[in-house]
Amino acid sequence: MTSPPLIDCRDSLPSGETPQAFAGRALNEMTGRLGGSRILHIAGQIKAMQAEGHDIANFTVGDFSPKEFRVPERLSADFAAALSRGETNYPPAVGLPEVRQAVANLYERELGLKYNPDSVIMGSGARPPIYATAALVVEPGDRMLFGIPSWNNPYYVQINSAQAVAVPTGPESDFLLTADTIAPHLDGVTLLCLNSPLNPCGTAFSEEQLGAICDVVLTENATRATKGERPIMVMYDQVYWMLCFGDTKHHTPVSVRPEMAPYTIFVDAISKSFAATGLRVGWAVVPEALAPSYKALIGHMGAWAPRPAQVATALLLNDPDAITAYHATMKNDVEQRLRALHDGFTAMGGRGLPVRSIAPQGAIYLSVHFDVLNRSWEGRTLSSDDDVRTFLLEGAGIGLVPFQAFGLTEDTGWMRFSVGAVSMDDIEAGLHRIEQSLCQLS
Ligand SMILES: Cc1ncc(COP(=O)(O)O)c(C=O)c1O
Structure with missing residues (x-):
């Protein structure tokens, strides 16, 4: 079969218009207000760091890695x-x-x-x-x-x-x-x-x-x-x-x-x-x-x-038997990860470090509070939750999502840890790195 002549449609715009101007003119008013997912933006940033060879434990995405969790x-x-x-x-x-x-x-x-x-x-x-x-x-x-x-x-x-x-x-x-x-x-x-x-x-x-x-x-x-x-x-x-x-x-x-x-x-x-x-x-x-x-x-x-x-x-x-058998392992594995994190943060709190978490009740998430706003790291003041997230990402190699991605407007230091894509080893190593990083704050 001979290929048809190729028409290059990439980046096509009416002449003289920017992509933003054309999208604003062609699409309805609602689309202008629709924001992209902040979590996916953070996940993209982590992928880029991983591609550069950084070792990051990814607690960001509310998904499962098939390496850790298989379907029934x-x-x-x-x-x-x-x-x-x-x-x-x-x-x-x-x-x-x-x-x-x-x-x-x-x-x-x-x-x-x-x-x-x-x-x-x-x-x-x-x-x-x-x-x-x-x-x-x-x-x-x-x-x-x-x-x-x-x-x-x-x-x-x-x-x-x-x-x-x-x-x-x-x-x-x-x-x-x-x-x-x-x-x-x-x-x-x-x-x-x-x-x-x-x-x-x-x-x-x-x-x-x-x-x-x-x-x-x-x-x-x-x-x-x-x-x-x-x-x-x-x-x-x-x-x-x-x-x-x-x-x-x-x-x-x-x-x-x-x-x-x-x-x-x-x-x-x-x-x-x-x-x-x-x-x-x-x-x-x-x-x-x-x-x-x-x-x-x-x-x-x-x-x-x-x-x-x-x-x-x-x-x-x-x-029901297949469901019970599956959950006997899968739920246990999720809970074990959440509890290990919660126990780790509770122990750090007991050692006087500024962190605490809410005991896991359900889902694949843990709420963790880093009471570090206005502390400084490597000469930089952590003045927002995004600064805290960046400190944990760059300092401890931990990817997580601040509650701002879930609608919060003020900076509170509360973060979401998601455990669907991490192993127990990742958690153990990650807790150790978080503790070391918290100790470096002045
Ligand atoms: C609370 C809640 N509802 C719904 C969904 C979407 O689920 P689904 O992937 O089945 O569309 C999610 C996904 O993260 C969720 O966290």
């Missing part, structure tokens, strides 16, 4: 079998019936919640269900309430031209929203975004905390119903719910207050619970009355999970 064996085997059988055509837009049924079975078996499979809307990971929820619930100008720090909510506010009600949280509530902190901010809110266990903090709602938040929502919704006003819908992002440690138990709005069923939209995925971020299987479980609208939107988004991944997920979710 039956998930890969069933995926491969489905692919070679020819399961390669379009699945239904809302997901294969067997995977929707398997999610309903899982929620009944493990969470005590009975839903029809019609309530289950599959997507390529948890993000499309989150995107669809914001797009279906929020009108431009509506208010979306979420705690800070939290993961990615501001982007969905921007995409939907909504208004953010970003409620600050602190270590006294393990960085979780409380009934008291949300109650004064409910005016005009149509979507309350909750996440437990919480990214970035690795903390989880207790039954009492979540119940009190639900009571506030139920009271507000009862008043709104009498006035014919739109209710507050709760998006409950529970992508880490199978990764709870020690005495921590996972609770849901509907299990603590069954009256929350009409107002609760669950968002979930195999991404974190089965270290399967690249297989792209997620779902929403929604009140059945809302399902047709999800079906309409998600069908047009075309953001469905690959068919062989749905087939394999259905088989896994229907196999």
Whole structure:
């Protein structure tokens, strides 16, 4: 075959225009406000340092390294079998019936919640269900309430031209929203975004905390119903719910207050619970009355999970023994890493160093506080969290993410450690280097 004459389309712009000017003219107003992910920016910086030969322990990305964490064996085997059988055509837009049924079975078996499979809307990971929820619930100008720090909510506010009600949280509530902190901010809110266990903090709602938040929502919704006003819908992002440690138990709005069923939209995925971020299987479980609208939107988004991944997920979710066996190792390995870090920081604190962490409760994250603002390192004053991050990166070879990447505006010294891509050896060596670096501060 002869190749066609080559037209060079790289860097093409109308004459005389800069890329920024052209993007501003060609795309809508919302795109100008949409920021890129700060975490990915930091991860890129670390990759560049690694490429230059620096030894960096990467605690940044909320992902798993397949070197440390594999997906369940039956998930890969069933995926491969489905692919070679020819399961390669379009699945239904809302997901294969067997995977929707398997999610309903899982929620009944493990969470005590009975839903029809019609309530289950599959997507390529948890993000499309989150995107669809914001797009279906929020009108431009509506208010979306979420705690800070939290993961990615501001982007969905921007995409939907909504208004953010970003409620600050602190270590006294393990960085979780409380009934008291949300109650004064409910005016005009149509979507309350909750996440437990919480990214970035690795903390989880207790039954009492979540119940009190639900009571506030139920009271507000009862008043709104009498006035014919739109209710507050709760998006409950529970992508880490199978990764709870020690005495921590996972609770849901509907299990603590069954009256929350009409107002609760669950968002979930195999991404974190089965270290399967690249297989792209997620779902929403929604009140059945809302399902047709999800079906309409998600069908047009075309953001469905690959068919062989749905087939394999259905088989896994229907196999409680395989799940238990997998988590016996995988959860243990995550918890061991988080505890080693927490114990290490607690011991450093005991030796008088300015660091402490919150005991791990769930997810793959640890909240760590470096009380080093305004201290100096190699003649430089650490005057912001980004300075602290750079000090730990350049001084200790540790990559981590400050809470600013999760919406915090002030500098507090709180950082997220993520353990999905590190070994126990990395942790041991990293703790040693952090201690040495902290000792160099003046
Ligand atoms: C709280 C939370 N929800 C949702 C997601 C997205 O999950 P997925 O990769 O399945 O889209 C993430 C990913 O980091 C997350 O931390």
